Amino acid sequence: MNNLKRTPLYDMHVKYGGRMIDFGGWELPVQYTGIIDEHRAVRERAGLFDVSHMGEIRVAGDGAPALIQKLITNDAAKMSVHQAIYSPVCLPSGGIVDDILVYRPGESEYLLVVNAANKDKDWQWIRETAAAFPNAVVEDISDRTAQLALQGPLAERILGKLTAVDLKAIRYYWAQPGVTVAGVNCLLSRTGYTGEDGFELYCPPGQAPALWEALLSAGRPEGLVPAGLGARDTLRLEAAMPLYGNDLNETTTPLEAGLGRFVSFDKGHFTGREILQQQKANGVKRKLVGFEMIERGIPRHGYAVVKDGREIGVVTSGTQSPTLGKAIGLAYVPVQHAGINTELAVVIRNRAVRASVVPRPFYRKPADGRR
DSSP states (O other): OTTOBOOTTHHHHHHTTOEEEEETTEEEEEESSOHHHHHHHHHHSOEEEEOTTSEEEEEESTTHHHHHHHHBSSOGGGOOTTBEEEEEEEOTTSOEEEEEEEEEEETTEEEEEEOGGGHHHHHHHHHHHHTTOTTOEEEEOGGGOEEEEEESTTHHHHHHTTOOSOGGGSOTTBEEEEEEETTEEEEEESOOSSSSOEEEEEEOGGGHHHHHHHHHHHHGGGTOEEOOHHHHHHHHHHTTOOOBTTTBOTTOOTTTTTOGGGOOGGGOOOTTHHHHHHHHHHOOSEEEEEEEESSSOOOOTTOEEEETTEEEEEEEEEEEOTTTSSEEEEEEEEGGGOSTTOEEEEEETTEEEEEEEEOSOSOOOOTTTTO
């Protein structure tokens, strides 16, 4: 794995026994003590993730608000300063270039957080779009940004030991810049990819190891553990959060993927609007559905979905859910087979194994999720 990129926390992963893998050209830990242990820690206590491989792109200037509106399907005009939103970014065809987080640190300043595997593609797409907005400046700041995710019901309690900021005042999908955490200057947001309460911390790369150690030290009495990519995947799938490259790509649209609530048709023009408007008017032909296995078997990405012996779709994500004790998955199927309780089958080892369409998400945190 000599040619792989490493995050500023690589030495921490080695120190804590992370089992390293190639993840989209990055050398990252798939697990430390074990995926199920780490998964349960996040659901019941807290886990700490290195997500420094994600890309960060800054957009600023008088033309920045108009550029962002053109670029994303969600409505950035409704964002207050310090707010964050999730949004697809679409091609003119309506296909998804990426799904991203958009922060608004200032009136005419935005921070786009993009998927690591898409960073170069996104950077090119954003620059091409920005060419029509001379008063907007775009800057790739990925190399100057490390990102840690502290996730779980005890995240607020743990983080509160290291900062003077009132964390309860930071609401879900809001952020606060200039927060000092264990002596490190961070952009702190109440966001995550696990279905639990939690925070994402952006800081200078050189200070990331000290922040990692401080968080683990503060969280150890609460049962905080370092967590790898394996648990991150099972957690996000239980929460039915899509993974680009599996559940989303340039041939899928937000409406097919069930992301219609992140498409604002009343905000004016954005890239992909015309096709998506047609799709909304005419109805989609296929939908991303959640399913659970009725019979024994674990669905995996790429497995065929069949109905009455005929292949009708494909599994995009699948796993054995540690929280639910059931095998679950996501799949694209024709709309006529997308209704809740529709029985389907997944081809596992050349055998059609029964499954049923169920509501998403598979898991929802308790109402008192901050515990």
